[in-house]
Amino acid sequence: MKRTKGILGFVMVACLLGGLAGCGGQAASASAAPAQPASSSPASSAAADAASSEAAAASSVPAPEDGVLVAYFSATGNTRAVAEKIAALTGGDLYEIVPAQPYTSEDLDWRNSQSRSSQEMDDPDARPEIAGSPVEMDGYGTLYLGYPIWHGQAPRILSTFVESCDLEGVRVIPFCTSGSSGIGSSADSLAEQAGGGAWLEGRRFDSGVPDSELQAWIDGLA
Numbered sequence: 001m002k003r004t005k006g007i008l009g010f011v012m013v014a015c016l017l018g019g020l021a022g023c024g025g026q027a028a029s030a031s032a033a034p035a036q037p038a039s040s041s042p043a044s045s046a047a048a049d050a051a052s053s054e055a056a057a058a059s060s061v062p063a064p065e066d067g068v069l070v071a072y073f074s075a076t077g078n079t080r081a082v083a084e085k086i087a088a089l090t091g092g093d094l095y096e097i098v099p100a101q102p103y104t105s106e107d108l109d110w111r112n113s114q115s116r117s118s119q120e121m122d123d124p125d126a127r128p129e130i131a132g133s134p135v136e137m138d139g140y141g142t143l144y145l146g147y148p149i150w151h152g153q154a155p156r157i158l159s160t161f162v163e164s165c166d167l168e169g170v171r172v173i174p175f176c177t178s179g180s181s182g183i184g185s186s187a188d189s190l191a192e193q194a195g196g197g198a199w200l201e202g203r204r205f206d207s208g209v210p211d212s213e214l215q216a217w218i219d220g221l222a
Contacts, residue, residue: 066141067092067093067139067140067141067142068087068090068091068092068093068140068141068142068143068144069092069093069095069135069137069140069142069143069144070083070086070087070090070092070093070094070095070143070144070146071083071095071096071097071135071143071144071145071146071161072094072095072096072097072144072145072146072147073096073097073099073146073147073148073155073157073158073161074096074146074147074148075103075108075148075155076108076148077207078148078177078207079146079147079148079176079177079207080096081207081208082146082175082177082205082207082209082214083144083146085209085211085214086144086146086175086214086218087144089211089214089215089218090142090144090218092142092144093140095135097130097157097158097161098130098131098132099128099129099130099131099157100128100129100130100131101128101129103116103117104116110150110151117150117151117155118151120155120156121150121151121153121155121156122151123156126156126159127156127157127159127160127163128155128156128157128160129160130157130160130161130164134164134165135161135164135165137165137166137167137170140170141169141170141171142170142171142173143167143170143171143172143173143197144173144174144175145158145161145162145172145173145174145175145190146174146175146176146177147174147176147177147186148176148177148178149176149177149178149181149182149183149184149186149204152181152184152185152186153184153185153186153189154176154186154187154189154190158190159190159193162190162193162194163193163194165194166196167194167196167197168196168197169196169197169198170196170197170198171197171198171200172191172194172197172198172199172200173200173202173221174186174187174190174199174200174202174203175202175203175204175205176202176203176204176205177204177205177206177207178204181204182204183202183203183204186202187199187201187202200221203217
């Protein structure tokens with residue numbers, strides 16, 4: 001009887017030890033299980049999408065130097081009419097070259113050798129003063145430059161203008177208005193006085209030039 005009780009005690013101890021070992025294995029397995037990656041929240045995904053959209057929008061904004069400026073001098077309004085059409089077609093900014101001393105009708109009498117305009121055109125060094133502050137070319141990559149033809153050349157106030165501007169790196173597109181004279185060598189003279197800029201071949205227009213003709217000319221410059 002005592003022998004039987006001893007055997008039963010031994011079996012119970014063995015079972016108890018085996019159960020403890022099994023529990024330890026399960027705990028080890030549980031602690032060794034790899035952690036699952038946390039899924040991204042909808043808020044973080046939305047923020048990433050918004051940042052990506054902002055970056056794409058920023059890359060499509062034109063550089064400041066892509067701006068267009070249409071500068072012109074107009075004594076009688078003919079050149080102004082063409083300049084305003086070019087600005088509307090290109091989306092450019094308008095800048096009027098205004099003389100500090102306005103021209104009167106007597107000043108503009110080209111038949112009178114003693115008129116102000118005739119006297120200025122007879123003097124290659126004449127530089128009529130421009131009213132206001134000099135134009136700033138920062139942000140402009142293209143300049144349309146308009147003027148009437150006086151005595152076969154651009155009025156001397158255009159010389160004042162180009163000599164006061166920094167046209168380095170600017171594409172300059174001259175245009176003129178006149179009763180019959182072409183643009184001639186007026187643009188070449190201005191380019192030499194400017195000392196900078198990429199000057200394209202200029203063209204003469206009538207003040208009533210249709211938009212379609214101007215648009216075809218602008219498209220052909222690209």
